[in-house]
Amino acid sequence: MLVAIVLLAMALRLAGAWVLQHPLNSDPLAYFTMAQGLAERGELTDMYGQKAFYSAGYPLLLAPFFKALGSSVGTAIAANLLLCAISIWLIYKLTVALSGLRGAGLIAAAIYALWFPGLWNATMLAKENLSTPFLLGITLCAIAIARGERPAGAALVAGLLWGAALVTGGSALLLCLGVAVALLMLMRARARFAPAFAAGLCFIIGAVLMLAPWLYTTDLMVGRPVLTTNAAFNLYLGNNPAATGRFVSIADTPLAKDWDSTRLRLGEAGNADRLQGEALNWIKANPGRAAELAALKLAYFWQPNLPDARDFAVSKALASIRLIEVAQYGLILLIGLLAFRSRQIASDGKWIFAAMIAGFWLIHAAAYIIVRYRDPVIPLLIIMAAIPVTAWVERLAARRNRRHAG
Numbered sequence: 197m198l199v200a201i202v203l204l205a206m207a208l209r210l211a212g213a214w215v216l217q218h219p220l221n222s223d224p225l226a227y228f229t230m231a232q233g234l235a236e237r238g239e240l241t242d243m244y245g246q247k248a249f250y251s252a253g254y255p256l257l258l259a260p261f262f263k264a265l266g267s268s269v270g271t272a273i274a275a276n277l278l279l280c281a282i283s284i285w286l287i288y289k290l291t292v293a294l295s296g297l298r299g300a301g302l303i304a305a306a307i308y309a310l311w312f313p314g315l316w317n318a319t320m321l322a323k324e325n326l327s328t329p330f331l332l333g334i335t336l337c338a339i340a341i342a343r344g345e346r347p348a349g350a351a352l353v354a355g356l357l358w359g360a361a362l363v364t365g366g367s368a369l370l371l372c373l374g375v376a377v378a379l380l381m382l383m384r385a386r387a388r389f390a391p392a393f394a395a396g397l398c399f400i401i402g403a404v405l406m407l408a409p410w411l412y413t414t415d416l417m418v419g420r421p422v423l424t425t426n427a428a429f430n431l432y433l434g435n436n437p438a439a440t441g442r443f444v445s446i447a448d449t450p451l452a453k454d455w456d457s458t459r460l461r462l463g464e465a466g467n468a469d470r471l472q473g474e475a476l477n478w479i480k481a482n483p484g485r486a487a488e489l490a491a492l493k494l495a496y497f498w499q500p501n502l503p504d505a506r507d508f509a510v511s512k513a514l515a516s517i518r519l520i521e522v523a524q525y526g527l528i529l530l531i532g533l534l535a536f537r538s539r540q541i542a543s544d545g546k547w548i549f550a551a552m553i554a555g556f557w558l559i560h561a562a563a564y565i566i567v568r569y570r571d572p573v574i575p576l577l578i579i580m581a582a583i584p585v586t587a588w589v590e591r592l593a594a595r596r597n598r599r600h601a602g
Contacts, residue, residue, distance in 0.1 A: 197302050198288055202281045205309035209280060209318040213273050216319050220269065224321035226250045231258035232267040240417075246464055247417040249426045252410065253364025254323040269321070276318040276325045284308055286332035287575050293339050294545040295583045299590070304575075304582035307528070311578065312521040313501075313571045323365055327572040330361035331371060335552050335576065338374045341395055342381035342544045351375070351395035355402020362403075363410050366427050367569065370555030375399055377551040381544055418465045425464050428472035430563035434489065435475040441492035443564050490561040497560050500525055501567045525574075531585065532577030538584045549576050 220228055226242040230250065233239040235258075242250050258272055265271045287308050288301040295301075308314055317324045337354035341347045354375050361368035379399075383392035411421035418425060429446075433439065438449045446455055451474065459467045479486040500522045503515040536546055556573045 198285070198305060201302065201305045201309050202284050204306075205280055205284060205315075206277045208309065209277060209315050210273070212315050213319040216316075218269075218320040220321070223250065223323075227255045227258065227321045227323065228267075228269070228272065230255035231262050231272075234259040235262035235267055246425070248414045248422055248424055248464060249429070251323060251363065251365045251424050251426065253360060254321070254326045256363070257326055258321075272321050273319065279325045279329055280314070280318050282329045283314075283332060283575065286329055286336060287579060290332060290336050290339070290545075290576075291579045291582055293336065294541050294549075294579065295586070297540075297583065297586055300583045300586035303586050303589075304579050307578050307582060308575055310524075311528075311574070312517065312524060313568065313574070317568065317571060322568065324568055324571045326364050327361065327368065328575060330357050330364060330368065331552065331556065331572045332575060333357045334361065334371055335374060335548060338378035338548045338552070339545055341375065341378040342385075342548060344382060344385060344391070347382055347391060347395040348398045351379075351398040352402040355399040355404075356406050357402075358399070359403040359406025362407065362423055366423060366430075367556060367559050367572075370559045371552060372399075373555040374548050374552035377547050378544075381547070418463070420465055422465070422468070425468040427563075428468035428475070432471040432475040434493065434563040435479050435486055437478070439489055439564070441489050441496055441565060443566055493561050493563075493565050494557065496565040497557055497570050498529070499567075528574065528577050528581050531581035533580075535580040535584050538587075540587050541580065541583050549580060552576060 218224065227250065229243045230240050230252065231254075233241050234255065240252060240255070241247050258275055261271050261275045262268075265274070284305045288305045291301040291304040292298055314328075334354050334357045337350045337357065340350035341354065358368065358372060358375070361371065379392045379396050382395060383389055386392070407423075410423070414423075415421040432451070433444055433446065433449070434441070436449045436451075438444055446452060451458075451471075458470070462470060501518060502522055503518040507515040507518065535541060536550065553573055553576055557570075560569060
């Protein structure tokens with residue numbers, strides 16, 4: 197059944213890629229250019245010649261596929277399908293770990309296979325394809341740590357995954373909260389500090405092993421070790437006089453006037469320093485507005501992706517599909533959140549899931565919100581929702597069986 201669900205998910209995503217035929221532009225073009233340059237010339241640069249602006253994790257994954265199969269969108273879609281299969285397997289494993297119900301694992305996997313944003317992301321070069329299995333993998337490791345299942349080994353893997361997730365996107369920064377909760381649970385269960393300390397040390401070692409090579413590389417490329425120079429850019433877009441909580445173009449901000457000339461003069465790292473300084477100065481000068489924007493961003497993070505009249509004018513079919521997506525999202529969010537009260541879900545899993553969701557959510561108060569930014573965390577809510585739904589289906593089936601038997 198799980199294999200059938202994976203094949204269905206892949207077929208739907210292949211069909212979506214064939215129908216949609218996304219053009220290469222913006223972030224997808226940057227990731228393609230970076231992966232192609234690394235595979236063909238050994239250079240990790242985007243279309244603007246920047247070396248550490250866009251997060252490197254996703255193009256670093258694509259580069260070996262491009263090297264082996266050729267640099268093309270089709271090759272990237274094939275890599276996305278592999279990542280989709282891994283995500284579905286992790287969703288199944290996590291659901292069974294939380295509930296002990298294989299049926300719930302299959303239902304959760306099936307829901308994700310039919311989840312429109314997951315399908316949409318797989319049809320283009322989006323880093324969320326990689327961020328999703330990283331988040332799921334860290335969560336699975338956290339549960340293993342909390343339950344004392346080879347905690348040191350699980351913590352080491354969690355550290356490796358967290359480090360890789362940070363290279364893939366800064367939104368993974370607070371996912372370590374889930375691991376911290378797991379370490380506290382381990383310490384409480386063992387009634388000793390030493391196992392949790394050893395596991396925590398293994399987590400740090402794993403993160404350092406993954407991050408150190410990238411930080412060394414960026415030090416050579418831009419003059420200092422950074423995860424990305426994009427973080428300061430995003431911080432400024434989210435905190436300036438023109439900020440709305442959603443994406444605004446740099447052309448609409450006060451820095452637009454001399455943007456290109458100043459960026460070239462200061463260089464990648466210098467321009468990042470300038471943007472960070474401008475953002476922090478604006479926050480200090482406007483604390484009330486900054487707090488209001490942060491609250492708006494946290495609200496926008498969960499806002500349904502409702503199509504408007506302009507969307508229907510462009511494509512009635514796609515806008516109608518968006519309505520189905522909104523219905524999917526509403527059910528997943530409602531049932532997933534209510535499931536935190538369910539007795540059928542292991543309490544350690546609830547705490548870890550809550551920490552992971554909160555950490556991923558809160559970090560987005562800093563910059564700005566785009567709808568797809570929340571996509572990696574939705575599988576956790578799918579898992580939570582699938583468990584009570586499975587219990588309800590089983591009770592309904594048992595009632596029917598008793599009725600037929602009578």
